[in-house]
Amino acid sequence: MPDLPARFAAIIVAFASLFRHRTWLHAEILLIGAILAPGKRTVTSLLRITGLSGERHFVNYHRVLNRARWNSRRAAHLLLGLLINTFVPAGPVILGLDDTIERRRGKCIAAKGIYRDPVRSSDAHFVKASGLRWISLMLLAPIPWAARTWALPFLTALAPSERYCHEHGKRHKKLTDWARQMVLQARRWLPERELVLVADMGFAALELLAALSCRGVICITRLRLDAALYEPAPPRHPGTKGRPRSKGARLPNLTEVLKRTSTRWRRVTVPGWYGEGDRTIEFCSATAVWCHSGKPVVLIRWVLVRDPLGRFSPQALLCTVPARDPLQIIRWFILRWQVEVTFQEARAHLGVETQRQWSDRAVSRTTPCLFGLFSIVTLLAAQLSQRVRTAVLVDSWYRKSHPTFADALAAVRQAIWRETGLLTSRHRHKMPKPSQALQRCLIYALCRAA
Known part of the structure; x- marks a missing residue:
């Protein structure tokens, strides 16, 4: 699983009190996967983007939505x-x-x-x-x-x-x-x-x-x-009969x-x-x-x-x-x-209407979580530096002066991927080689985005 930047930890850990310890370990992975995953927001998609495609007990992650007790x-x-x-x-x-x-x-x-x-x-x-x-x-x-x-x-x-x-x-x-x-x-x-x-x-x-x-x-x-x-x-006059x-x-x-x-x-x-x-x-x-x-x-x-x-x-x-x-x-x-x-933004960038839960409890939880993810991403973007969170995607055919939610989501994703050491090297003259698990995550994100 990609590591979280220290500045994001206070926001994410604030929700740990909602779950039991073992359930929180699974819920945290689903939360990070929902931020990083492109396209569909199925549980399996979230596991793939976090490098857990080989997890044998994948059913435990489904249980966070369809069985676990949290308010x-x-x-x-x-x-x-x-x-x-x-x-x-x-x-x-x-x-x-x-x-x-x-x-x-x-x-x-x-x-x-x-x-x-x-x-x-x-x-x-x-x-x-x-x-x-x-x-x-x-x-x-x-x-x-x-x-x-x-x-x-x-x-x-x-x-x-x-x-x-x-x-x-x-x-x-x-x-x-x-x-x-x-x-x-x-x-x-x-x-x-x-x-x-x-x-x-x-x-x-x-x-x-x-x-x-x-x-x-x-x-x-x-x-x-x-x-x-x-x-x-x-005004009601004194002695008037009937209801006011x-x-x-x-x-x-x-x-x-x-x-x-x-x-x-x-x-x-x-x-x-x-x-x-x-x-x-x-x-x-x-x-x-x-x-x-x-x-x-x-x-x-x-x-x-x-x-x-x-x-x-x-x-x-x-x-x-x-x-x-x-x-x-x-x-x-x-x-x-x-x-x-x-x-509209939640449908376009957070996968609303792409989830595939079938049980009543999972259905009633998943969509509110995806809408809430919009606010969580905004909170995480607020923890970034002014230069990073105001960066916008500018092309010769598309220009905008202020960032949108898509830019905020991209900035948060970039901060999480940077923590893995892929985007920046911790050594001046040495570029660390991505692990095989990280390579599989990136291949899934780039080649299977649709």
Whole structure:
């Protein structure tokens, strides 16, 4: 197995307390192999890249995922603590929340379902996909050497299909139920910090917003343009009979606000608009009560955004703290796009959807581990020198000014391989010859990458 640089040891060893000693020896090898392995992230692929292709007791490495007893929620807590201490030691903690589909088939994948494919579908075209639905909570943290914000996953949960829950006698939970439990868990882990949750319209549910706002979580989501908005309830006069009013007079829909010529728009330039640079937009904002019959009442600030050049359709945002500045709400919400970037990067560079575990426990553990690996690689890259972690791959046909996750992963891999003595010699005039095991690892990485 390749040796770890001393600067990486503190990050890796922080997770040793989750496992028994013998299990940790196997889990550590799988972790290092997942960083070094190209292409598929099967257990056998991880063993090959770490020089253990001749290991006779390879089943012990499979047992880390399908049998060993360790707490994934505690692992998420440890990972969040490392991320907070490294990237967000002070200020508000901004969290991104979204779900994604892992395309899996086969009779052994019991929790799979049929869902709308968000990547291949559009407003006019509906595509279904068979697979597992995951909901992931990520820390939206500024990465200094990348000069941008990255979405760093720390807690990912499997949301089984309704058919699976019915067959196993379990109560089916909606995505909003999973979201509430996950965010409230983060609230318990960070009781003293200001928590901001950024999510898409799928999580703009009154029950979810009311439950989180009661715990001091600031929620920012999209809002339907035809949402029923009202004025706050008028003061209750003494002696009035009946139940107190929860809302006042009905306010115009946001579609009407958008069409009115009397609407006063404010024009600003927002930097980093969905990763495209500066964008000039216009917005208007006000407070209202959002409610529906039989649902909780939530006091919100809505923000209506439009593009003067018409490059995107008008959209509305909401914030559960009406006193917040509308421009700050917009700046927080556009960070949500980094969640989609992380999903794509994890598929492209960390092998999500290439694993081949079949047991229920292994399936429920592997994908969250691969998403968490994205954050671990970022933590390891933060331990490198400024010169190493800011190095970017530049060609005559492809130039970029700041490193991406692919560059961070390459820098971490290079640091691990350098520890073996292959890339640099410890003696000035003598180049050590790679061992046969190391040669086999490199041949596998170079010749069988696809």
